[in-house]
Amino acid sequence: xxxxxxxxxxxxxxxxxxxxxxxxxxxxxxxxxxxxxxxxxxxxxxxxxxxxxxxxxxxxxxxxxxxxxxxxxxxxxxxxxxxxxxxxxxxxxxxxxxxxxxxxxxxxxxxxxxxxxxxxxxxxxxxxxxxxxxxxxxxxxxxxxxxxxxxxxxxxxxxxxxxxxxxxxxxxxxxxxxxxxxxxxxxxxxxxxxxxxxxxxxxxxxxxxxxxxxxxxxxxxxxxxxxxxxxxxxxxxxxxxxxxxxxxxxxxxxxxxxxxxxxxxxxxxxxxxxxxxxxxxxxxxxxxxxxxxxxxxxxxxxxxxxxxxxxxxxxxxxxxxxxxxxxxxxxxxxxxxxxxxxxxxxxxxxxxxxxxxxxxxxxxxxxxxxxxxxxxxxxxxxxxxxxxxxxxxxxxxxxxxxxxxxxxxxxxxxxxxxxxxxxxxxxxxxxxxxxxxx
Numbered sequence: 001x002x003x004x005x006x007x008x009x010x011x012x013x014x015x016x017x018x019x020x021x022x023x024x025x026x027x028x029x030x031x032x033x034x035x036x037x038x039x040x041x042x043x044x045x046x047x048x049x050x051x052x053x054x055x056x057x058x059x060x061x062x063x064x065x066x067x068x069x070x071x072x073x074x075x076x077x078x079x080x081x082x083x084x085x086x087x088x089x090x091x092x093x094x095x096x097x098x099x100x101x102x103x104x105x106x107x108x109x110x111x112x113x114x115x116x117x118x119x120x121x122x123x124x125x126x127x128x129x130x131x132x133x134x135x136x137x138x139x140x141x142x143x144x145x146x147x148x149x150x151x152x153x154x155x156x157x158x159x160x161x162x163x164x165x166x167x168x169x170x171x172x173x174x175x176x177x178x179x180x181x182x183x184x185x186x187x188x189x190x191x192x193x194x195x196x197x198x199x200x201x202x203x204x205x206x207x208x209x210x211x212x213x214x215x216x217x218x219x220x221x222x223x224x225x226x227x228x229x230x231x232x233x234x235x236x237x238x239x240x241x242x243x244x245x246x247x248x249x250x251x252x253x254x255x256x257x258x259x260x261x262x263x264x265x266x267x268x269x270x271x272x273x274x275x276x277x278x279x280x281x282x283x284x285x286x287x288x289x290x291x292x293x294x295x296x297x298x299x300x301x302x303x304x305x306x307x308x309x310x311x312x313x314x315x316x317x318x319x320x321x322x323x324x325x326x327x328x329x330x331x332x333x334x335x336x337x338x339x340x341x342x343x344x345x346x347x348x349x350x351x352x353x354x355x356x357x358x359x360x361x362x363x364x365x366x367x368x369x370x371x372x373x374x375x376x377x378x379x380x381x382x383x384x385x386x387x388x389x390x391x392x393x394x395x396x397x398x399x400x401x402x403x404x405x406x407x408x409x410x411x412x413x414x415x416x417x418x419x420x421x422x423x424x425x426x427x428x429x430x431x432x433x434x435x436x437x438x
Contacts, residue, residue: 072377074223078245081222085172085372086179092367095357099369101199104355109332110295110305111199111355119302122153148412151405155205156396158387160216160228162207163240163255164376169196170242170251171220172372174276178248183281183317184347187340188360190276190285190312191321191350195336196366198306198354201292208393208408210238211415216387221374233419237272251276255289264299268292283319287312290325305333306354318343323350 105112113119157165170193177189210230219225223245231239235256242251253274260267270289277284291308307326314320323338334355340348352358358366382388392411395404 072219072223072379074219074225074245077219077221077223081171081175081374085374086175089176091363091365092357092370093364095364095367095369098353099356099367101355101368104332104334105301105303106332108295108303108305109326109334110293110303113302113304122302123298149206149209151208151392151396151408152401153206154208154396156393157207158210158214158216158390158393159207159236159255160210160214160230160238160387161218163228163238164216164218164226166197166201167226167240167242167251168200168374168376169193169371171222171224172374174244174249174251175222178244178246178278178280181280183278183283183314183319184340184342186278186281186283187285187312187314187319187321188348188350188365190287191323191338191340192358192366194287194310194312195352195354195358196368196371198290199368199371201304201306208390208396209236209412210387211411212418213385214387214390215383215385217379217382219377219379221376225379233415247279249276249278261297265293265295265297268294282316283314284316285312285314307333310338321350325354 100106103111173189173193173196177186177193180186180189212230212233214230216228217225220242224242226240226242228238228240231237231254235258237254237256239254240252244250251274254272255270256272258269258271260269269291272289273286274289275284275286288310290306290310293305293307294302295305296302305326309322309324312321319340319342321338321340323336325336326333328335328337332353334353335351336353337351338349339346340350348360350358350360352366356368357364378388380388387393390407390411392404392407395407
């Protein structure tokens with residue numbers, strides 16, 4: 001063999017080794033929003049469920065003993081957080097290009113879901129529901145939140161845990177905002193916190209529906225503690241409260257979901273409200289939620305988009321921000337444009353994409369390539385109503401689908417039974433009141 005042939009062989013072996021290393025990437029080292037993408041390529045539904053739960057320390061089922069034993073001291077955590085993230089925080093102004101992540105749909109917008117196996121499973125479930133409900137679903141007047149979804153198309157976390165995880169950028173940006181004395185600047189930070197979380201909202205495996213009275217508690221890396229509770233069965237409603245460590249800010253509100261389906265799409269609408277308060281400026285910012293649109297549910301490329309019009313209003317400082325998605329000419333549906341007004345005066349313009357970046361008046365405040373991933377931890381032990389003690393969640397994590405389905409059915413049947421008893425009591429109470437009045 002000649003020297004040139006030997007050199008070529010060595011280069012080929014080196015290329016094969018590098019390719020093998022890329023294929024053997026440890027998904028736990030990936031950002032959470034890349035987990036779905038990684039296992040979509042691998043096509044392994046059980047690993048997808050397992051890795052999602054492994055990346056949610058809020059539901060480790062006692063696997064990480066050391067993490068669960070850890071004692072959390074919020075003020076000490078905040079000092080470390082401040083030193084690690086806030087002391088030398090800089091906006092990503094060095095980035096000026098339009099970077100498009102590989103999982104983004106470059107023609108329509110939103111996020112593509114490409115795993116054939118999981119898509120087939122979801123579509124199979126969809127056809128079962130179409131047969132069950134018939135014409136109502138085709139007419140678009142059926143609410144999916146009242147339908148029992150098979151556990152085989154779910155992920156082993158509760159909606160309450162998913163709500164907490166969806167706030168992953170709030171602790172950083174709300175702490176930064178609390179240092180500002182200008183309420184307009186605080187509004188900008190709130191907008192960044194809000195929009196920059198949407199690139200992880202694309203959940204294609206459904207979280208478990210919470211039972212009435214179910215709770216969850218967690219603590220973020222900055223020491224802020226979040227509480228969530230399922231406060232209504234029909235309509236499904238979840239209240240949350242996230243408190244800043246030093247009392248500088250708080251974030252609270254509720255999720256109120258309805259879902260409507262059409263022939264090849266469905267829409268998840270959250271009509272809940274939420275509020276952020278800052279102590280130093282007396283700011284009280286009320287704002288709404290985007291609409292989650294899932295397209296091509298039965299044929300075509302399955303994808304998810306965040307759409308709609310959002311308004312953030314600081315009622316104490318007369319500051320309003322408005323922006324919309326899905327209607328920017330020449331741009332994909334994940335692009336937005338908006339303005340901030342102080343009274344009637346426009347004081348700032350902002351634009352970008354929740355899959356790419358956010359800019360205010362030409363200055364980049366956030367870029368997906370430099371998103372800071374902060375940690376979240378469970379508070380253990382929790383009260384017995386906590387999501388971490390759900391039997392169906394643990395069984396689903398272990399891929400015991402039949403047992404998990406039975407545990408889910410048992411919980412839901414008990415919830416229906418309790419609701420019936422409450423209804424009967426209210427009817428009896430009303431009858432007694434009527435008799436007293438007569």
